[in-house]
Amino acid sequence: MKEALDTNGLQVINFNLPSGNWAGGDRGIGASPNRVEEFRTGVKTAVAYAKVLGTPRLNCLVGKMVTGFSRGDHRKTAVENLKFAADAVGAIGVKQIVEHINPFDIPGFFLNRVSEVLT
DSSP: OHHHHHHTTOOOOEEESOOOOGGGTOOBOTTOTTOHHHHHHHHHHHHHHHHHHTOSEEEEEBOBOOTTSOHHHHHHHHHHHHHHHHHHHHTTTOEEEEEOOOTTTSTTBSOOSHHHHHO
16 A cells, blocks of 8 residues: 555545444444453554554544443543553654544434534
8 A cells, every 4th residue: 555655646644543343333432431452452553554654643433322331431431542542643743633423424423523522
């Protein structure tokens, strides 16, 4: 991929941190209390790719709320995972962004507004 990008004068400017099983309905796992290790392993993989590709930003999809866990559980997990990812991507000079998605396009998504991302 790096060779094809270089040959064509292109750059990957952004890609997602672990999003789980998209075909199975996942839309990110950054706030999933039951998938912390999976997320963190995926962050390490994403950092390796970002280093090779020279990607300046990585996007965190926090995902949909998981049945059996409170909003507080999701928030705590998201904050801890975002700190973990920020340290990992920051160590290679990459910025982390966090995506919020309206409740109409992805019902149950943990973050729906900019104000929720900022708090």
